[in-house]
Amino acid sequence: MDNQFYPTPVSLGVKAFNKFKNRRITRLLEPQAGRGDLVDVVHELASGRYSKVEVDCCEIDFNNQAILREKKYRIVGHDFLSYRGACLYSHILMNPPFASGVQHVLHAWNLLFHGELVAILNAETIRNPYTKERRFLVDIIEQHGSVEFVSEAFLSPDTQRKTPVEVAIIHLEKESNFKAEFIDNLKKEKVEEGMRADDIEVPKDLVVPKSKIQNMVIAFECAVEAARSAAKANARANYYANMLGRSITDETTNCHDSESCVKSVTSELNEAYLKLKERAWSSVLRSTEVLDRLSSQAQKRLESEFASICDLEFTVENIYGFLQGLVEQQGTIQIEMICDVFDMISKYHPENRAYYQGWKSNQKHRVNAYRVLMTRFIIPANRRDYYSWSNSLAWDDQQMFTDFDKVFAMLDGQHHKTPYGVVNLFCDKYKELSSGERCSSDYFDIRFYPKAGTFHIFPRRKDLIDRLNRIVGKHRAWLPQSDQDGSTGFWEQYDKAEVVTRRMDLSRLNSWRLNHGSDGEKEREASKLLEQHEMALERLGIDFDGSNAITDQRDDERQIPLLKAS
Template sequence: MINKDLYPTPNEVIQQMLSGTNITKAKILDPSAGFGNILDYAKAYTNDLYCYEIEDRLQPVLKEKQYKLIGEDFLSAQTKDISHITHIIMNPPFSRDTEHILHAWDIAPEGCEIIALCNWQSINNYYSQRRRSLKNIIQDYGTSLNLGSVFQNAERTTDTEIGLIKLYKPISTNDIDYSMFFMEEEEEEQQSNGIMQFNEVRAIVNRYVGILKQFDIMQQSLTYINNNGKDIGMSTLSYEMSYSKGFTDKETFAKELQKSSWSYIFRKMNMNKYLTSKMIDKVNKFVEDQQKVPFTMRNIFIMLDMIYQTRHESLQNALVEAVDNFTKHTHENRYNVPGWKTNLGHMLNKKIIINNAVRTYFGTEYYLTDRTKDNIEDIIKVLCNITGIDHSQTKNIWQWLDKEWRTGNWYFTDFFEIKFFKKGTLHLKFKDLNHWRMLNEYYGKIKGFTLPEDFK
């Protein structure tokens, strides 16, 4: 049965999509790859080609072409899965194009360019909140163009007018300086007064090295079986291991192992209270781009020290981004103060209304968008920092997702009362107005203004 949303992209349309874009040596993701037309075109410029494809029958086609299949359903992808991607080039299902493009924007790493086809009505007709959100993103971060009925002579035809969207995810100024990381394995010096005990770090590194050695042994065993088995007529064996995605080569395995090892270290050290969503993205991207940098004790100590030294700047930038995102296009989230200068920013209201925060699978399973989760979690970390509340002891929003996820019911965290509605809206109310005031005062200080005396 033909997928009603599968319209393979013609080469002439791909040429229009990539006009003015340099993809030489780019890391390209096609979130709805189909038969791989877009990646087929791009492989003349780069070998770093990644994809998602939800149809089982098409996944072997993409693997045969040696494209790296990250997963099946792109709407379940998270920022950490694509933190190394430089370009998202997509021809999403026309029936859900807005949802796919918004999700790409939500999880795209900083500096990523998104090039997407869509039904022109998704851009031109703003009847839904989701389409209005896309309109605002295009106005702020990109362009749109009506290509016309460019699929009239395609492999699968349609007279639908097609739109072309190009978006660029801006790069924030706070970045980790990885220049101090060592490219060579060296003798480790014991650090008795370090921020993490020497023996604990040594144990983690030894475990990492031991796992990679076992991977080598497994590959050698498979090679031995295949080389000797073919002499007695045995078919060649292959394997695909997976805990979140499939991989068969050591490089991909090592990257995933490094990411999980860093996460373990951050949890063990209780560093998560400083790790904003942007910082996590940068660590993941570092592992993807600099995999040759060894996972050594010295590099672990350098990373932990950099995160600790830059914690205040990271939290400040996270707060500004979260508040700006919540108030930029949503007037009801802004607290109005006489004489307020809108060009300086907006304080958060006592209740925050987040549109398109909740999405659903077939009307039964609900989940928060990655961007919403990141912004809320960043605000919680800032609140913990300025109130002195221990982040590791807080009742977080994810517990609600697992146990209390009910439409129309209020759920109580340490800082918020939370409720969601089936149309996709999430409401957050500050439980303690002192926390609301402290957060706005901190935001105002970062922005460079003082709140009026009658602010309450």
């Protein structure tokens, strides 16, 4: 256990939160969030009173970060002492490690733009200011706030980790006096008014570092600083304009006092900062060429996860961490892409399946596995009505076939842009295809029937279809990880799955209930399927007893071989 980690008791958190004079929180920072004990108090006391409270968290411990994410809290940084986030916080609430409490509070004070700060520190930090930093903090408290000493705060019944230490609850208020700032700037502008343009020092062009990542961070920081200047300039303009009074036809007012100017700058800069950060992280992702390689479904999954990445501060360290995570997840992403295409072909179109009895047999019914047909499968168009008047491939179908080509290129060890794909084929030979001709891309022969709204697809590379089936089978524990495992009968019924399926009477089988029905419906349909499969095996003379399959094989024991990106 971390000797510096003392979860904040609820009673102490409430006491600290109640120090805030202004309860209208626009954006709050918790610099050392731990497991979210203090943030939970904010969520409980502040949410629902006014508009939604935006809370940002920093937390250095990765285990605690996982807990915070489960609680749906936004993590913007790891080590708070190196955090330089540009958001303008109206409130900061913190219970930092006692050993470095002074450093945390001083850093938070520097980050605070205009608002309040409440911190829980060891009382000895304030009572015994023997260092320069402690004396500086005491001076700030005397000028901008107050302190309350609380004994036995970590001995209350709701304390997870008890200690008799006395604490100090510090409350600070920071104001940005726009009126004084504007007057100072006005004087400065008047002094510089007579300067010639040649006398103004123009910032030197950015020196492009060797690292592209460092260059991105520098550009981001410059953009944020420009946004900060623009927000202040807009507020100043509105302030001066309102000093002149309203126009006869203008009933609106903007920035008529210092407080409204603060709100204006805070709102404008926070919005600009978040947009810049999203663009910056997007540029990192685009630079890796990852998006270009992903299927449409994989892109959607990454985009849903990308929102949490955009919460992080845009720093070199965080970028490297993000890229490392992409590298570590690459194998998983590829497996998911392969499964997506497999399901597009088979899951929603049962007539494209060939059934076999799966290796994992801990369920009541063993026919829970299937393969994609090796010779031909039929895919309905996503928009049948579109082809009654159009002479091009519909957008949804373009996406589908692009995903097909990306996955088959991956299975073939090729870059997805190298092969001649299905979308290229439709661009070049739409007239021939819509007339029923069979035309070829690198991986498929295609026949298209616009009136019926169906694509008949004939795989040209049976080895790639076999690899697709085996990768999905192993991933879903339908097949053993090694081809050496399993009886001769098991592999015979797998290899002859198409022949066996043709001998099965599936006319009474309800495929929808088998896959999407209630537990009872699934069980009844699975019983029919198993009966038909075993009868077909008997007719073909395939000697396979389902008990030969390994039982109770757990998902977390699977070892999936990863594909190498080209």
